[in-house]
Amino acid sequence: MNLFTLSFLILSFTxxxxxxxxxxxPEQYPFSFSKPLGKIDxxxxxxxxxxxxxxxxxxxxxxxxxxxSLEGLGYNKDQINRIAAQFQIDDLPNExxxxxxxxxxxxxxxxxxxxxxxxAKVANNGAYPPDLSLMVKARKDGANYIRSLLLGYTDAPxxxxxxxxxxxxxxxxxxxxxxxxxxxxDVEYKDGTNASLxxxxxxxxxxxxxxxxxxxxxxxxxxxxxxxxxxxxTIVFYLSYRKIWSELKx
Amino acid sequence: xxxxxxNTKGIINWIDYRLxxxxxxxxxxxxxxxxxxxxxxxxFGSLAGFFLLVQIITxxxxxxxxxxxxxxxxxxxxxxxxxVNHGWLIRYIHxxxxxFFFIVVxxxxxxxxxxxxxxxxxxxxxxxxILILLLMMATAFMGYVLPWGQMSxxxxxxxxxxxxxxxxxxDSITQWLWGGYSVDNPTxxxxxxxxxxxxxxxxxxxxxxxxxxHTHGSNNPLGIDRKGPQDSIPFHPFYTIKxxxxxxxxxxxxxxxxxFAPDFLGHPDNYIPADPLKTPAHxxxxxxxxxxxxxxxxxxxxxxxxxxxxxxxFVLFLLPWLDTSKVRSATxxxxxxxxxxxxxIDAIVLGWVGSKPAEGIYIIISRIATLYYFLHFLIxxxxxxxxxxxxxxxxxIGKPVLAE
Numbered sequence: 001m002n003l004f005t006l007s008f009l010i011l012s013f014t015x016x017x018x019x020x021x022x023x024x025x026p027e028q029y030p031f032s033f034s035k036p037l038g039k040i041d042x043x044x045x046x047x048x049x050x051x052x053x054x055x056x057x058x059x060x061x062x063x064x065x066x067x068x069s070l071e072g073l074g075y076n077k078d079q080i081n082r083i084a085a086q087f088q089i090d091d092l093p094n095e096x097x098x099x100x101x102x103x104x105x106x107x108x109x110x111x112x113x114x115x116x117x118x119x120a121k122v123a124n125n126g127a128y129p130p131d132l133s134l135m136v137k138a139r140k141d142g143a144n145y146i147r148s149l150l151l152g153y154t155d156a157p158x159x160x161x162x163x164x165x166x167x168x169x170x171x172x173x174x175x176x177x178x179x180x181x182x183x184x185x186d187v188e189y190k191d192g193t194n195a196s197l198x199x200x201x202x203x204x205x206x207x208x209x210x211x212x213x214x215x216x217x218x219x220x221x222x223x224x225x226x227x228x229x230x231x232x233x234t235i236v237f238y239l240s241y242r243k244i245w246s247e248l249k250x
Numbered sequence: 251x252x253x254x255x256x257n258t259k260g261i262i263n264w265i266d267y268r269l270x271x272x273x274x275x276x277x278x279x280x281x282x283x284x285x286x287x288x289x290x291x292x293x294f295g296s297l298a299g300f301f302l303l304v305q306i307i308t309x310x311x312x313x314x315x316x317x318x319x320x321x322x323x324x325x326x327x328x329x330x331x332x333x334v335n336h337g338w339l340i341r342y343i344h345x346x347x348x349x350f351f352f353i354v355v356x357x358x359x360x361x362x363x364x365x366x367x368x369x370x371x372x373x374x375x376x377x378x379x380i381l382i383l384l385l386m387m388a389t390a391f392m393g394y395v396l397p398w399g400q401m402s403x404x405x406x407x408x409x410x411x412x413x414x415x416x417x418x419x420x421d422s423i424t425q426w427l428w429g430g431y432s433v434d435n436p437t438x439x440x441x442x443x444x445x446x447x448x449x450x451x452x453x454x455x456x457x458x459x460x461x462x463x464h465t466h467g468s469n470n471p472l473g474i475d476r477k478g479p480q481d482s483i484p485f486h487p488f489y490t491i492k493x494x495x496x497x498x499x500x501x502x503x504x505x506x507x508x509x510f511a512p513d514f515l516g517h518p519d520n521y522i523p524a525d526p527l528k529t530p531a532h533x534x535x536x537x538x539x540x541x542x543x544x545x546x547x548x549x550x551x552x553x554x555x556x557x558x559x560x561x562x563x564f565v566l567f568l569l570p571w572l573d574t575s576k577v578r579s580a581t582x583x584x585x586x587x588x589x590x591x592x593x594x595i596d597a598i599v600l601g602w603v604g605s606k607p608a609e610g611i612y613i614i615i616s617r618i619a620t621l622y623y624f625l626h627f628l629i630x631x632x633x634x635x636x637x638x639x640x641x642x643x644x645x646x647i648g649k650p651v652l653a654e
Binding site: 036064065066069130133134137138139140142172212214215218219220222223224226227230231233234237238240241244245248 | 286325328331332333338339342483487488491492494495498499501502505506508509510512513518519521522531
C-alpha cells in the first residue's frame with residue numbers, strides 16, 4: 001500500500017466518520033412484518049411492485065429476483081407473464097448470430113435497466129443506481145431506513161453546499177445523488193388506494209422487504225414450529241435427566 | 251423375537267472380534283468413568299463437537315451450490331437463498347452456526363480458565379484446544395470471505411495486509427497469500443479450498459483432544475483428583491442425558507436466532523457486492539474476532555500490533571506454566587477468583603472497543619484493556635501462585651461437605 005492510497009483511505013475514513021454523525025436515525029414505522037411473527041402485506045407489496053415498475057425500474061435493477069417468484073406475492077402465471085412482458089430482454093443469438101430483443105417471460109429475472117455498469121453510471125451523473133434486490137438487508141434497520149430516506153428530502157439548510165447532489169437528512173453525509181423519486185400521485189393504483197407519498201413509500205418498502213427476504217414468511221412459520229418442538233424436547237430431556245440422576249442420590 | 255436378538259448379538263460380536271468398534275465405544279462413551287460432580291459448564295465440550303458437525307454437514311451442502319469466482323460468488327449465495335430448496339435455512343444455519351460454535355468454545359475455554367483445567371497433567375489437552383481455536387479462526391475468517399460482499403473483501407484486505415508488517419519479506423508473503431497483487435480471484439479460490447479443508451483438520455485435532463482428555467479424565471469443579479471408584483459415574487446414562495438436555499436447550503436458543511434474527515450477528519454491508527474501489531466507512535471483523543482486533547489496533551505500530559494480537563493467543567500456550575499455583579479450581583483460590591472475573595470483563599471490554607472506530611477515548615480504553623490482558627497472564631498469575639493462600643481442599647469428590 002503506497003502513501004497515496006493510505007492517505008486516501010484515512011481521508012475517506014475520517015470523512016465518513018464526520019459525515020456519519022450527521023445522519024438522523026430512521027423513524028420507526030409499524031410495518032406488517034415488523035413484529036417477529038408479522039407477515040408481508042400482499043396487497044401492499046403488490047402496490048409496491050407497481051411503484052417499482054413505474055418509477056424505480058427506470059434506474060434501479062432487481063437482478064436477484066425472478067419474475068416467477070412473484071407467485072410469492074399472490075400472482076398467477078398468466079399475470080406474471082403479463083408483468084414480465086412489459087420488459088425487453090436480450091434473446092439468445094439467432095441463426096445469423098445476431099442478438100435480438102424479446103419480451104421477458106415468467107422464467108426470466110427482472111430485466112436490468114441499463115446495458116452495463118458504465119452505461120448506468122454515465123446516465124446518472126457518475127453515480128451508479130444500486131440494485132434494490134437486497135437493499136433492505138444491506139442497510140442497518142433497512143426497511144425503516146429506506147422509508148425515512150424516501151420521505152426525508154427537504155431543502156438544504158442555509159449555507160449547506162450539496163454540490164451536484166440533493167439534501168436528505170437520513171443519508172450519511174446528508175447529500176444523496178438521487179433526486180427525490182416520489183412525490184405522491186406518481187402512480188395510479190389499480191386497487192383504487194389513494195397514492196399519497198407515504199402510501200407509495202410504505203408499499204414500496206413492503207415490496208423491497210419481500211425482494212430482500214422472500215423466505216421471511218416460510219422462515220417465521222417454520223421457526224415457530226421448530227421452537228415449539230425444541231421447547232417440549234428440552235422439558236422431556238430435563239425430566240429424564242432428573243429421573244436418571246435421582247438414582248445417584250439414593 | 252428372541253432368536254433375532256440373539257442373531258444381532260452374534261453379528262456384533264463377530265464384527266467386534268475383528269474390528270473392536272463396539273468395545274471401543276463402550277469403553278470411551280458408555281462405561282467411561284466421569285467425575286460425579288460436573289456442573290453445567292462441562293456441557294460445552296460436547297456442544298462444541300456438535301456445532302463442528304453442524305458446520306461440516308451444512309457446509310458440504312452449501313459447497314454443492316456455491317461458485318468460488320469473483321464474478322459469481324455473491325450471486326451464487328443469492329441463488330442458494332432464493333432457488334435452492336431450503337437453501338436459506340442451510341445458509342442461515344451455517345452463518346449462525348459459526349457464531350454459536352465460537353460462543354460455545356469461548357465458554358468452554360473460560361470454564362477451563364476458572365477451574366484450572368490446563369494444569370498438570372492436562373497441559374497437552376489444553377494445547378490441542380488452543381490449536382483447535384486457531385484452526386477455527388482461520389476457517390471462520392476464510393469462510394466470511396466466500397460470499398464476496400463488501401465486508402468479505404475489505405476484511406480479507408485488512409487481515410492479509412497484516413502480514414506485510416513482517417520486516418523485509420512481508421510484502422512477498424502478502425502477495426504469495428493473495429496469489430497476485432491484491433485480494434482477487436486467486437485469493438477467493440484458495441480461501442475456498444482451505445475453508446473446505448481446515449474443518450477436517452479440526453476433526454483430527456478434536457480426536458487427539460478427546461484422546462488426551464480420556465487419558466486422565468475430566469477435571470471437575472473441585473479441581474481435585476479422583477480418589478477411587480466412588481468419585482466416578484459411568485458416562486452413560488448420566489452424562490449422555492445431561493448433554494442431551496444441554497444440547498436441546500442450546501438448540502432452542504440457536505434456532506430462535508436462525509429463524510427470527512438470522513442477520514443479527516452479521517453486518518449489513520456484506521449484502522453489498524464487493525467493490526475494490528469503495529471502502530466501507532467502518533471495516534469490522536465478525537464479533538468473535540473483535541477482542542483480538544482491539545488488541546491489534548491498540549498498538550500504534552503496525553508490526554507491534556500484529557505481534558501483540560498473535561501473542562494474545564500464544565500466551566495461552568504458556569498458561570500452564572505461567573499459573574504457578576498447584577490448586578486448580580478457583581473455588582479454593584479467593585484472589586484468583588476475583589482476577590478471573592476481572593479478566594472476563596477485560597475480554598468483553600476489548601470486544602466492545604474492537605467494534606468502535608479507532609479514535610479518541612476508544613483508543614485509550616483499548617490500550618488499558620490490552621495492557622491488562624497481558625498483565626493478567628505475565629505478571630499477576632505467576633506472582634499470585636507464590637502469595638495466594640488457598641482455602642483448604644476437600645478430601646475427595648465424594649465427601650466435599652467435610653471441608654465446608
